[in-house]
Amino acid sequence: MMELTRKGEYAIRGIIYLAQQQPGKVSLISEIAHASDVPQTFLAKIFQSFAKLGIVNSSRGTGGGFTLGRPAASITLREVVEAVEGPIIPNRCLMGTGYCDRGGHCNVHQVWRTVQSQVVNILDSVTIEELAKQKQL
Secondary structure, eight states: OOOOOHHHHHHHHHHHHHHTSOTTOOBOHHHHHHHHTOOHHHHHHHHHHHHHHTSEEEEOSTTOEEEESSOGGGOBHHHHHHHHHOSOOSSGGGGOTTSOTTTTOSTTHHHHHHHHHHHHHHHHTOBHHHHHHSOOO
């Protein structure tokens, strides 16, 4: 079963909070962690991954913190998830040679490929901007 880990959930919460801030506003990791109910040290590691990929910009020192690396409308849910979880792979047979004894020649291989494709397409179709604009229930 494909399941989003806590790390993925925290990543989504943190980036949505950042997207809800005024453009250009620098947010401290402590502020983001508190507002999104995520442990600060865990979130700091997640945001380091985001910074390496250009999803966020980080600045050090007084007045330092994080801003979005580009407009929220151009950041997809897939990018955020894959930044911390790795590629969307519903079954090890899709990981390439050496991960499955059957070498991709089983009756279900194409089904897993379809599942992967559809999940990727769905996550690619949702932007962080859309999620940030939704009201919490």
